[in-house]
Amino acid sequence: MAQVTTGTAAAVALAEALVTEAKRKASYTAVDEHITTETRVVGIGSGSTVVFCVERLAQRVKSENLGIKACIPTSFQAKQLIIEAGLPLAELNQFPDIDVAFDGADEVDAQLNCIKGGGACQLQEKLVASCAKKFVIVADYRKNSITLGEQWKLGVPLEVIPMVYAPLLSKLRALGANPVLRMAMRKAGPVVTDNGNFVIDADFGGIQDPVALERTLIAIPGIVETGLFCNMAEWAYFGMQDG
Template sequence: MKTSGGNDAAKRRAGESAAAAVDDGDVVGLGTGSTAAHAIRRLGERVDAGLDVRGVPTSFASRELALDCGIPLLDLDEAVGPDAPGIDVAIDGADQVAVGDDGDGPTAGALIKGGGAAHAREKLVDAAADRFLVVADPSKEAPVLDRSVPVEVLSAGRSVVAEAVRAADGEPTLRRAERKDGPVVTDNGNLVLDCAFGEIAAPSRLATTLSGTPGVVEHGLFVDLADEVHVGTDSGVRVLTR
């Protein structure tokens, strides 16, 4: 269930804007998806020009792209832990961003991620970073989250989790692979349920419910994690904060 839509030039502006916030010596979380890919490519160009950074990929796809772009890599265990350098900044995309207004202008809130089925590793890296920068185009903005929430589940727990989702007024659908028979299998070897809840007025409460459900590996609600959202537009970039 990869998200589609959006202008590629706007995505590129967003990715390159976030990549410009990376400083020499940083350890950078490298997100997954078409907009995050623009940030990775731009970081590769900066590495070619002499920038000293190391990346922590969130998926097989982001790892392969980073290697193609010449970005030195660390595993998450090498970046986080005793005597480890930590992650200075993570750059990642989103399938939907809740945008509000605090009276002084637009602000960014909770996110839905997981269109590429990499949200478990993405959340590990994004939550560990000192700063988490989201890259998006205007098609991803919404006043209230209402997309289906991807939930990575253990294969043995699929039915149990599906019942729990229904009990929470959601409708789960097993994500099917596009070019082969059978379901999508994540990089972690698990299945994905896309769970429709309609408008999600209280994402924190739903996140708590999903996190507490046995069989759930991780869900795609990212609440209180994003520090900035770089929204690429036809003419530039809007940076939203929470």
């Protein structure tokens, strides 16, 4: 039994290492292809893949003396990554015109529509992406789908005003969703975003028309932002299974 357990653990560790390497290669390629000597302002997304985008950006700034003036974070995590990498940290109000923004995704469909918000950062992520001339998604092969909802089974993350989460759950059920208020893992109570809001994960199953669904959801009072990023990304880089 111990040998089986050890073998299983080794296989899991190998698979995780391959995914990590895939994320690194995809991130490095994305940064190398979209950061040029003309780039001045960079949007920094959130999540595990973006770690490698920041890593590569810092390497190139140091080795090539690139003229990056500002890196705009989308979350507390992104802010810390920028600081730790020694990159210039700034706010969107200081630099509202972003040359390129890099971010991860929970799922990407064939038209590059995305589900984001697994880390509860979708509001600030969308604000930064909307101000970017180029929005680049970087993810591993597990996030690549034909239709949204095909692989990501946790629903569309919705950032909502806390005082109205209960009515919103009812309204979402009326739309055919299976919504749940996201609860914190190591805190009593719900997840609270960087903006002081709650997150509802609304499972609609396979999403055939994400543009129409986003339009419907964002029109509901109390929903601050959705995790549907439609017609925003122009490039997506996927790290493949073989690393």
